[in-house]
Amino acid sequence: MPKLGLGPQIFVFLLILGLLGAMAIEPTRKLMDQRTRIDQATAELAQVNRSNQRLQARIDRLRDPDYVDQLARSQAGLVKPGEIAFVVMPPGRGAAPAHKDAARAPEKPPPPEPSFVESVLDFIGI
Numbered sequence: 001m002p003k004l005g006l007g008p009q010i011f012v013f014l015l016i017l018g019l020l021g022a023m024a025i026e027p028t029r030k031l032m033d034q035r036t037r038i039d040q041a042t043a044e045l046a047q048v049n050r051s052n053q054r055l056q057a058r059i060d061r062l063r064d065p066d067y068v069d070q071l072a073r074s075q076a077g078l079v080k081p082g083e084i085a086f087v088v089m090p091p092g093r094g095a096a097p098a099h100k101d102a103a104r105a106p107e108k109p110p111p112p113e114p115s116f117v118e119s120v121l122d123f124i125g126i
Contacts, residue, residue: 061067072078079085114122 077085077087
């Protein structure tokens with residue numbers, strides 16, 4: 001039997017080493033993907049925990065009767081029995097400007113409304 005040289009032995013060794021390396025790539029890739037998913041899930045869990053803490057703080061605050069009373073007064077305009085509610089309205093579009101010149105100019109009073117008899121006569125055309 002003829003002896004093979006060192007070249008074919010090195011080739012077989014490299015071939016086996018390549019196959020082992022190729023077989024190790026897929027489990028390594030899966031491990032890396034799992035670590036990435038674990039990191040993402042950990043970040044999402046931390047975010048959910050922060051959100052839960054904010055919501056729990058709001059629940060605790062809504063259980064406070066003084067805070068609920070304050071909300072009812074500010075948002076719904078509720079008053080306790082015996083209290084008087086005052087509502088301050090912002091000026092409308094047709095409101096006079098709030099500067100000095102507007103205070104000096106006298107406004108003309110609206111013309112008086114006609115009486116009932118004048119309205120009937122005007123309706124008839126007399």
